[in-house]
Structures are given as C-alpha cells and as structure tokens.
Amino acid sequence: MGENERTGIFFCINLNGNEDVVDIFKIAKNAEKKPNVSVVWYSSDISLSDTKKFASEIKNLKRLIIAGYKTGTVKSFLTEAMVIAGKNPENILMADFNEYGANTKADTEKAKAVVECAILGVPFEAASVPGETSVCTETLVIGGGIAGIQASLEIANGNQKVYLLERTGTIGGHMAMFDKTFPTLDCAACILTPKMVEVGQHPNIELMTYCEVKSVEGEPGNYKVRILKKAKRVDISRCIACGICSEKCPGKAVSEFDAGTTLRKAIYIPFPQAVPNKYLIDADNCIYVQSGKCGICVKVCMVDSCINLDEKDEEVEITVGNIIVATGFKVFDAKKIERFGYGKFPNVITSLELERLVNAAGPTGGNICFRTRDKKGNWIFSDDNEKPKSFALIHCIGSRDENYNKYCSRVCCMYSLKLAHLIKEKLPDSDVFEYYIDMRAFGKGYEEFYERIKEEGVNIIRGKTAKIEEKNGQLLLRTEDVINDRLIEQKVDMVVLAVGLEPREDTSEMAEMLGISRSDDGWFLEANSICDPVGTYTGGITIAGVCQGPKDIPDTIAQSSEAASHVLKSIINGKIRKSIKDLSYDKIVSNAKEFSK
Amino acid sequence: MSNRVNPDLKKELRKFGEGDWNDCFNCGNCTAICSLTEKDILFPRKEIRAIQMGLKNKLASSVGPWLCYYCGECSETCPRDANPGELMMAVRRYLTKIYDWTGLAGLFYRSKLALFIGFLLVLIAVIAVGYVKGFETEALMEFGHLFEQYVILALFTLIILPNIFHMFWLTIVKQKVKAPVFSYITGFWHLIWNMFTQNRSLKCETGSFRWLEHFLIVIGYLLLLFTTVFLNWFSTENNFIIWLGYIVCGLVFVFTFDFIIDRLRKKREVTKFSHHSDWLFVIWLFLLGLTAFIVRLFVDTNLIDNNLWLYMIHLIVIAQWGILLVPFGKWTHFLYRSFAIYFANLKKSALKREGKL
Ligand SMILES: Cc1cc2nc3c(=O)[nH]c(=O)nc-3n(C[C@H](O)[C@H](O)[C@H](O)COP(=O)(O)OP(=O)(O)OC[C@H]3O[C@@H](n4cnc5c(N)ncnc54)[C@H](O)[C@@H]3O)c2cc1C
Ligand code: SF4
Ligand code: SF4
Ligand code: SF4
Ligand code: SF4
Numbered sequence: 043m044g045e046n047e048r049t050g051i052f053f054c055i056n057l058n059g060n061e062d063v064v065d066i067f068k069i070a071k072n073a074e075k076k077p078n079v080s081v082v083w084y085s086s087d088i089s090l091s092d093t094k095k096f097a098s099e100i101k102n103l104k105r106l107i108i109a110g111y112k113t114g115t116v117k118s119f120l121t122e123a124m125v126i127a128g129k130n131p132e133n134i135l136m137a138d139f140n141e142y143g144a145n146t147k148a149d150t151e152k153a154k155a156v157v158e159c160a161i162l163g164v165p166f167e168a169a170s171v172p173g174e175t176s177v178c179t180e181t182l183v184i185g186g187g188i189a190g191i192q193a194s195l196e197i198a199n200g201n202q203k204v205y206l207l208e209r210t211g212t213i214g215g216h217m218a219m220f221d222k223t224f225p226t227l228d229c230a231a232c233i234l235t236p237k238m239v240e241v242g243q244h245p246n247i248e249l250m251t252y253c254e255v256k257s258v259e260g261e262p263g264n265y266k267v268r269i270l271k272k273a274k275r276v277d278i279s280r281c282i283a284c285g286i287c288s289e290k291c292p293g294k295a296v297s298e299f300d301a302g303t304t305l306r307k308a309i310y311i312p313f314p315q316a317v318p319n320k321y322l323i324d325a326d327n328c329i330y331v332q333s334g335k336c337g338i339c340v341k342v343c344m345v346d347s348c349i350n351l352d353e354k355d356e357e358v359e360i361t362v363g364n365i366i367v368a369t370g371f372k373v374f375d376a377k378k379i380e381r382f383g384y385g386k387f388p389n390v391i392t393s394l395e396l397e398r399l400v401n402a403a404g405p406t407g408g409n410i411c412f413r414t415r416d417k418k419g420n421w422i423f424s425d426d427n428e429k430p431k432s433f434a435l436i437h438c439i440g441s442r443d444e445n446y447n448k449y450c451s452r453v454c455c456m457y458s459l460k461l462a463h464l465i466k467e468k469l470p471d472s473d474v475f476e477y478y479i480d481m482r483a484f485g486k487g488y489e490e491f492y493e494r495i496k497e498e499g500v501n502i503i504r505g506k507t508a509k510i511e512e513k514n515g516q517l518l519l520r521t522e523d524v525i526n527d528r529l530i531e532q533k534v535d536m537v538v539l540a541v542g543l544e545p546r547e548d549t550s551e552m553a554e555m556l557g558i559s560r561s562d563d564g565w566f567l568e569a570n571s572i573c574d575p576v577g578t579y580t581g582g583i584t585i586a587g588v589c590q591g592p593k594d595i596p597d598t599i600a601q602s603s604e605a606a607s608h609v610l611k612s613i614i615n616g617k618i619r620k621s622i623k624d625l626s627y628d629k630i631v632s633n634a635k636e637f638s639k
Numbered sequence: 640m641s642n643r644v645n646p647d648l649k650k651e652l653r654k655f656g657e658g659d660w661n662d663c664f665n666c667g668n669c670t671a672i673c674s675l676t677e678k679d680i681l682f683p684r685k686e687i688r689a690i691q692m693g694l695k696n697k698l699a700s701s702v703g704p705w706l707c708y709y710c711g712e713c714s715e716t717c718p719r720d721a722n723p724g725e726l727m728m729a730v731r732r733y734l735t736k737i738y739d740w741t742g743l744a745g746l747f748y749r750s751k752l753a754l755f756i757g758f759l760l761v762l763i764a765v766i767a768v769g770y771v772k773g774f775e776t777e778a779l780m781e782f783g784h785l786f787e788q789y790v791i792l793a794l795f796t797l798i799i800l801p802n803i804f805h806m807f808w809l810t811i812v813k814q815k816v817k818a819p820v821f822s823y824i825t826g827f828w829h830l831i832w833n834m835f836t837q838n839r840s841l842k843c844e845t846g847s848f849r850w851l852e853h854f855l856i857v858i859g860y861l862l863l864l865f866t867t868v869f870l871n872w873f874s875t876e877n878n879f880i881i882w883l884g885y886i887v888c889g890l891v892f893v894f895t896f897d898f899i900i901d902r903l904r905k906k907r908e909v910t911k912f913s914h915h916s917d918w919l920f921v922i923w924l925f926l927l928g929l930t931a932f933i934v935r936l937f938v939d940t941n942l943i944d945n946n947l948w949l950y951m952i953h954l955i956v957i958a959q960w961g962i963l964l965v966p967f968g969k970w971t972h973f974l975y976r977s978f979a980i981y982f983a984n985l986k987k988s989a990l991k992r993e994g995k996l
Contacts, residue, residue, distance in 0.1 A: 381672075381716070438666075438718070442664075442718060443718035444717075444718060444719060444720040445716070445718065445720075479664065479666045479718075480664075504667075505666065505667040505671070506666035506667055506668045506671070506718070507668075507671065508667075508668045508669075508670075508671030508672035508716065509671070509672060520671045520672070521667065521671050522667030522668075522670040522671045522681065522684060523667070524665055524666070524667040524684065527681060527685065528678075528681075529670065529671065529676065529677075529678050529681060
C-alpha cells in the first residue's frame with residue numbers, strides 16, 4: 043500500500059479500575075506489525091489538552107483509528123487535531139470494543155478482529171455475519187410480565203407454539219399491581235386482564251407458572267432447557283378457586299403482590315384476577331410442610347384430591363429454537379438510604395406500596411390511610427385508620443445518584459405525577475408536594491400530562507429533599523427550592539419515595555446460564571443500543587421489556603413485539619443466525635478480506 | 640443589581656482546589672443537608688451555581704463559604720459526587736485571594752514555586768541577621784523578641800485590617816446592605832465570642848472532639864503568642880510563666896500532630912483532598928510549638944549557648960510563619976470566618992428591617 047494509506051491507531055485505555063478487560067497491549071503489538079500501520083498511541087501517554095502537539099504527530103498520516111474503551115470520549119480531541127493537521131476528519135474510524143461486545147479478557151481475539159477490520163477499512167458488522175442454521179419452531183419466553191405476555195401473544199397469534207415461563211403463581215408482573223397508567227390514566231387492569239386471559243386460553247401457549255429455568259444447553263435454533271416445576275400442592279385442573287381453604291388456613295406471610303402492605307395466607311391466590319386463576323401453597327409458610335401438623339385446607343376443600351400436601355417439585359426438559367428473556371425488574375430498596383427513614387418511620391412509604399393503596403382491589407379497597415403497628419407488631423395499613431392530609435413525593439430515590447444507581451429510571455417522574463393525581467382524586471382536600479430534580483416527561487402526551495397535573499393544584503418544587511425526620515407525629519422534610527432560592531422545611535403526614543428500577547438479584551446468574559452479557563449498570567446487554575435493542579450476541583436469544591433497561595409500558599410493548607418479530611422471522615425462514623460471539627478471529631478477518639476486494 | 644458573566648471563573652477556581660464544578664446538576668441536596676446553612680444564607684449550592692454561571696461579583700460578595708466548617712456531609716451525599724464540601728474549601732482560598740490587596744495570597748495558593756522562593760528568601764534573611772549579630776545568643780534572642788512585636792503590628796495595620804475592610808466592602812457596602820446601627824454593636828460581642836470558640840462548628844454532626852481539639856489549638860496558639868511576645872517567655876524568670884509556656888506549646892504541637900496524622904489517613908471527607916496550603920499550615924504550626932518548646936528546654940538546662948542553631952531554626956520557622964503563612968495563608972481563614980458571621984448577622988438584620996424575614 044502506498045505512502046498515503048498510512049494509518050495511526052489511538053488506543054483508549056479507559057478502564058475505570060476494571061481489570062477483566064481485553065489485552066489491549068497484545069492487540070496493539072499485533073496491529074503495529076500490519077504493513078500500513080505506521081504508529082500506535084496509548085491514551086495514557088497523550089495529553090488531551092494539547093491538540094497542536096498531537097496534530098504535529100499525525101502530519102504524515104492518512105487515516106486515524108480510535109480503538110479500545112470509551113472511544114467516544116477522545117473523538118472530539120482527535121477530530122480537532124485532524125483539522126489542525128489539515129486532514130479530512132472523515133478519515134477517523136471507530137473501533138470500540140464495548141460496542142461490539144468485547145468486554146472481558148476472554149474477548150481479546152474478538153477485539154483483535156475489531157481492530158483488524160478497521161485497518162482493512164471494512165465495517166465490523168459486515169465481516170462478522172455469522173452463518174445460519176436450522177431452527178426449532180417452538181419458543182420459550184421467560185417472565186410473564188407485560189413484556190412476556192405481549193411477546194407470547196404475538197408469536198402464538200402467528201400460529202407458533204410458545205412456552206411462557208413465570209416464576210410466581212400468576213402472570214401480570216408489576217403492571218397487574220397498578221390502578222391506573224400514565225399518561226392516559228387508563229385503568230391498568232382493563233388493558234392487562236384481557237391479555238392475561240387470552241394467554242391463559244390460547245391453544246398455542248403453554249403457560250408454566252411457579253417455574254424456574256435450571257439450565258440451558260445447546261445452540262441457536264436448538265436449545266435444551268431444563269425447567270424446575272415447583273410443587274403448587276394444588277391440582278390446578280381441579281381447583282375451582284372457591285377460596286374456602288384460604289379462609290381457614292392458619293399460615294400467614296407477607297403478600298408479595300401487595301408489595302408487603304398486607305398479609306396473605308399460606309394457601310393463596312396472588313390476586314383475584316390471577317392467571318391461572320387457581321390457588322397454590324407457599325411451602326415456606328405452610329405449617330404442614332414445615333412441621334407436619336395441620337392439613338386444614340385438605341379437610342375443608344370440597345373437591346376430591348385437589349390438594350396434595352406431599353406433592354414434590356418436578357423437572358422437565360423442553361427443546362426450543364428461540365428464547366425471549368423478559369424478566370423485568372425489582373424496585374430499589376429504600377432502606378439503603380437511611381436519611382429518608384424508610385423502615386423506621388411507618389408513614390414513609392414507597393411508590394409501589396402507594397400503587398396498592400390507591401388500587402380499588404388493594405388491601406384497603408382503594409383508601410389511602412396511615413400505616414400503624416398491629417397487635418403482633420406488624421406494620422399494616424388498615425381501612426379504619428385516619429387518612430393523611432398532606433403528602434410529599436420525592437423523586438429519584440436510588441436513581442441518578444453516584445452512590446447508588448447512576449442511571450435515570452425513566453418512569454418515576456411520570457408515575458409520581460400519576461400518583462399525585464390519584465391522591466388528589468381520592469383526597470381532594472389534601473396538600474400534595476412533589477420534589478424533583480429534573481422533570482422527565484419525554485413521551486407522547488407526557489408533557490401535556492405534566493401540565494395537567496400542575497393545574498390540578500399539586501405543588502411541584504425543584505429540589506431534592508435531603509433528609510426526613512419525625513417531629514410531633516409528622517414528617518419533617520428539608521429541601522432547597524432551587525428555583526426560588528429558599529430553604530423549605532415542610533411538615534407532611536405521609537412521604538412517598540419514588541424508588542427507581544433495578545436489575546433483579548438473579549440477573550447475573552441468568553446471564554451466565556443464557557450466555558448473554560450485561561451492561562455496566564447491570565441490565566442485560568443488547569446487541570446494539572441503536573439498531574438492535576432486542577438482539578444479543580448469542581443467536582436465538584432476545585431480550586424484551588425492563589430487563590434490558592428501564593422503560594414504561596408503551597415502550598415495553600413495542601420492544602416485546604419487536605422481539606416476537608425476530609422469532610417469527612427465523613421461524614418463517616426456517617433459519618436462524620448463529621452467535622456472533624462464536625465467530626473465530628480468522629473467520630472474521632477472512633470475511634473482511636473477502637469484503638474489501 | 641447586574642452581574643457580569645465571566646466565563647473564565649471556572650478555570651480560575653480550578654487552581655484553588657480539587658473537584659469539577661460542572662459535575663453538579665443543582666439538585667440542592669447539599670444545601671438542604673448542611674446543618675450550618677440558614678434560611679437566608681444558603682450554601683453551598685448557590686456558590687457552585689455562581690461559579691457555573693461565571694458570576695464573579697456574586698461569589699466575591701458571599702459570606703456562605705466562611706460559614707462552612709467542612710463536615711463533609713454534603714460531599715458524602717451528593718448524588719453527582721461533585722464534592723461540594725471541597726468546592727467550598729476552594730472558594731475560601733479564592734476569596735482569600737480576592738480580599739488580599741497585595742496579591743500574594745493568590746500567588747502562594749496557586750504556585751508552589753513562588754511559595755518556595757518566599758520561604759527561601761526568609762531563610763536567607765534570618766541567617767543574614769544572625770551573621771550581622773555575630774551569632775550571639777543574647778543579641779539574637781533580643782532581636783527575635785522585637786521582631787515578633789513589629790511583625791505583629793505591621794501585619795495587622797498593613798495587611799490584615801485592610802483585607803478585612805475589603806471583605807466588608809465587598810459583602811456589605813457594595814451590596815447596599817442597610818443594617819441598623821445597633822446591630823453593628825450587638826454583633827460585635829458575637830464576633831469576639833465566635834472568634835475564640837468557633838462554636839458554630841458544634842452544630843455539625845462530626846462530633847465535639849474535633850471541635851475541642853480545634854479550640855485547644857486556637858487557645859494554645861493565642862496563649863503562646865501572648866507568653867512569648869508579651870511575657871517574653873524565653874527570657875523570663877517567673878516560674879508561672881515558664882510553666883504556662885510549656886503547657887501551651889505542648890497543646891499546640893500535640894494536637895497539630897494529630898491533625899497531620901488525620902490528613903495522612905484521608906479517612907474523613909475534610910481530609911480527602913489536602914492542598915499544599917493545608918499541609919504547610921499544620922506542619923508549620925507543629926514546628927512552631929515544637930521548636931519553642933525545645934528552645935525553652937535548652938534555656939532551662941543552660942544548653943542554649945552551645946546550641947544556637949536551635950534558636951536559629953525556631954527563628955526561621957517563626958519568620959516564615961509570621962511573614963508568609965499568617966497574612967497570606969490559611970491562618971486568615973480564622974479571622975475571615977469570624978467576620979463572616981458578623982457580616983452575615985448584619986445582612987440578616989437588614990433583611991429583618993426590610994421585613995423580608
Ligand atoms: C411504582 C411504579 C409505577 C409504574 N407506573 C407505570 C405507569 O403508570 N405506566 C407505565 O407505562 N409504566 C409504569 N411503570 C413501569 C412498568 O412497571 C414497567 O414498564 C413494566 O412493568 C415492565 O414490564 P416487564 O414485563 O418488563 O417487567 P415486570 O413487570 O417486572 O415483569 C417481569 C416478570 O418476570 C417474572 N420473572 C422475573 N425473573 C424471572 C425468572 N428468572 N424466571 C421466570 N420468571 C421471572 C416476574 O415474576 C414478573 O412476573 C411503573 C413502575 C413502577 C415501579
Ligand atoms: S396445611 Fe398449610 S396451606 Fe393447608 S391450611 Fe395448613 S398451613 Fe394452610
Ligand atoms: S424518571 Fe425522574 S424520578 Fe425517575 S430517575 Fe429519572 S429523573 Fe429521577
Ligand atoms: S453539589 Fe451535589 S448535592 Fe449540591 S446541588 Fe450539586 S449535585 Fe446536588
Ligand atoms: S461541608 Fe458541611 S458545613 Fe460545609 S457546606 Fe458541606 S454540609 Fe455544610
């Protein structure tokens with residue numbers, strides 16, 4: 043190659059203390075040997091403030107490649123240097139390792155290929171097209187929230203078989219807990235229940251509730267999945283959901299579905315509209331399972347051999363071509379921030395708890411009331427309690443915070459506005475204060491929703507509350523109103539913490555089992571954040587809903603439908619892409635050479 | 640009042656301390672968590688905002704930074720890790736520069752080289768004096784005693800008083816604060832009381848032991864000054880004065896030693912970033928106490944005549960401390976802090992008079 047093809051490579055060693063990264067020096071050594079590479083730099087050796095100096099170093103180059111981690115951070119510096127040196131800044135090529143999923147030491151070969159493609163001037167995407175293979179037409183969807191429900195229905199309505207696997211006793215996920223959804227204030231159940239019923243009755247959907255994935259083996263198009271079917275101890279083909287067993291059951295536990303606002307029995311149905319609409323036994327809290335004594339439920343049950351207290355867990359294996367992961371999220375644990383007093387002051391509650399209180403089907407029949415201690419020391423909301431007269435909602439709890447999660451949880455601004463509206467609707471005489479940092483009302487109709495809530499008389503104040511104390515039975519908040527330069531000490535009866543969204547505890551375990559990656563913030567990593575937000579580097583595995591990153595219901599539904607279309611496409615073609623991550627260095631480089639001819 | 644926007648303010652302030660002003664997203668958490676901020680004098684967010692917007696006049700007129708005792712609570716809880724506590728520290732250094740008419744305070748904060756040259760010049764000067772006096776103990780000690788008295792007088796009239804007046808000008812006169820006359824008088828007792836006790840820092844949750852240590856150093860230092868300068872400790876025969884001197888010297892170097900260890904450990908927010916001015920301040924104060932202690936010990940054991948070098952070292956430390964560190968270093972913070980409370984109270988009385996409070 044001629045003199046004017048001369049290339050320089052700038053390696054960004056921006057590791058943030060992370061040690062398990064690709065071996066950049068090995069890659070650089072390899073690249074240095076290529077005929078048209080004349081120089082390599084390491085970001086650690088270059089002063090990013092002296093553009094002129096760097097410009098003089100690139101005088102004789104034609105092209106510049108930026109390789110390594112966080113390459114975007116130096117692009118403007120290098121562009122400026124190229125311009126000063128009289129070069130065309132379009133001759134800067136990016137070879138970012140993160141972007142192509144080369145994150146750990148084990149990915150060194152892949153990163154080497156990324157750099158090699160850049161040297162050859164071939165887009166990595168073009169050279170790294172994996173081959174294809176045949177596909178089994180059955181699909182597994184993991185997680186039965188709105189994301190899993192939507193994806194399952196799309197595929198099932200495309201006439202293909204779906205296994206929908208859910209860990210709890212019912213599908214519905216978080217959405218089933220809400221009364222209304224923003225920004226339209228539609229009733230959540232009116233949207234969700236018909237879909238849940240459809241799933242329950244669909245001939246193409248095999249619903250597996252109270253189940254967990256044990257292992258995933260095989261390859262794209264042909265995965266063998268072992269599933270643990272936890273014993274429900276109630277035969278769902280016989281149970282008529284009369285509820286008499288539950289009435290008499292002495293075993294008690296905190297109700298997960300009610301976000302811990304109330305207690306349920308050991309034999310229970312998660313909520314009245316649950317799908318499947320059957321009872322099940324929570325072994326951890328069943329007196330018979332724990333100590334061998336009781337069995338009241340069996341005695342009162344009117345259906346023959348419906349309850350089998352000695353039923354055992356079971357394992358089954360299924361074969362599927364595609365897997366959609368839709369495992370959702372958990373909310374941030376507000377106890378972690380002690381200065382807000384969650385867990386210490388009974389009437390500092392989370393948004394999820396308030397969702398249950400405002401829900402007509404919730405523990406208080408839709409009444410917002412104080413939380414008090416019952417005789418046994420449990421904190422409960424009881425309908426007989428007085429109603430609070432003033433409320434404060436605090437945004438960004440655990441989100442946008444370097445001490446907890448750095449990212450914005452995206453839905454809490456809007457759900458806080460929704461909750462403020464619902465409080466005003468239920469208790470029109472109450473005072474509602476909402477403290478925010480920035481109001482993120484980005485979606486269609488969201489800004490209008492914000493305006494509407496302001497007109498309803500909610501006091502919306504810019505400033506993050508710093509601490510909450512209890513004073514004379516009320517809660518005292520200290521906040522700076524940053525727009526009006528005032529320090530506000532506000533007393534209210536109830537504080538609602540807008541807790542953020544977090545990856546579930548088992549996310550890393552799931553990622554390992556499925557062979558997919560996670561991004562820095564812990565969510566599952568998509569193949570490309572811009573043009574493939576549902577694919578992964580592993581063929582046949584797609585991700586949908588909040589498990590990929592915080593999003594609201596409309597976005598969840600859009601993404602889930604896209605995941606379904608990936609699956610249907612592969613089934614219609616009878617072919618599926620293999621995993622990009624299995625492509626060897628040699629294969630990618632030979633593809634690239636082929637391509638550049 | 641109009642404010643001129645100065646886009647270089649951020650860059651300038653970066654020379655006075657660690658931290659990135661741009662990290663702050665103005666949530667106000669720091670102000671609301673601070674136990675010392677008050678309803679009408681809000682900090683630290685407002686100062687950070689002023690810097691972000693380049694409002695130099697606004698910054699120069701604020702007393703807030705002096706009311707902060709760097710407990711570090713704001714830095715610990717800042718969601719952006721913007722280190723507001725350290726930013727306040729940098730603003731205090733910057734304000735010292737602004738108030739100082741000689742320009743030396745700013746120079747010494749920014750340039751270690753300038754400071755080094757200053758230290759070197761003082762050292763040479765002291766040795767030269769020693770030479771002129773023929774390295775004779777009695778003559779030198781007499782010189783030292785006179786020197787201390789003149790330096791203190793000169794410092795106060797030429798540097799410290801004008802600088803405090805400058806501070807008054809910037810924060811009160813230029814801001815057109817119209818406080819009732821009696822508040823100037825009532826506030827004065829507050830001023831004296833605060834100056835000695837610095838008791839506002841007790842409001843912070845960092846603990847009263849720190850405050851006690853601080854208090855003992857201040858008291859120890861002032862008494863040391865008093866015993867050496869006015870009671871002529873090194874030459875006195877009065878037993879009471881001799882013992883008093885030993886005790887106050889001990890207080891100074893024992894507690895400053897603990898402060899040095901604390902800075903080395905970097906455990907608390909306040910000690911996470913140490914500017915060279917912080918180091919010099921504690922180390923020189925430590926040396927001051929220690930060398931004075933040993934000199935008097937040598938006087939008492941009649942060893943001083945053969946060990947004049949020891950007194951020379953003490954004189955060098957004193958001269959560097961008195962000429963460079965006191966007027967242009969962190970020592971002035973102690974005065975500015977007390978006056979800031981005075982001025983803050985004037986502002987409050989003015990607001991009260993206008994019915995805004
Ligand atoms: C307080 C609050 C209020 C909100 N209000 C609104 C609103 O008004 N409007 C709106 O658009 N959005 C709102 N949202 C956001 C909304 O909750 C989410 O967008 C939506 O629930 C995402 O659905 P999902 O299916 O991805 O996740 P999820 O609803 O979390 O569902 C995940 C499902 O997967 C199951 N699962 C998890 N792990 C496994 C596993 N390993 N194996 C099997 N199953 C598993 C779970 O049990 C769960 O059923 C709100 C969020 C919160 C916290
Ligand atoms: S056997 Fe278990 S589930 Fe049945 S009634 Fe007793 S405690 Fe409840
Ligand atoms: S959506 Fe709003 S409340 Fe939630 S993290 Fe983002 S800015 Fe904070
Ligand atoms: S310094 Fe930190 S706590 Fe203070 S306003 Fe800025 S971001 Fe908020
Ligand atoms: S360091 Fe402490 S005193 Fe200073 S501003 Fe922060 S919270 Fe207030």
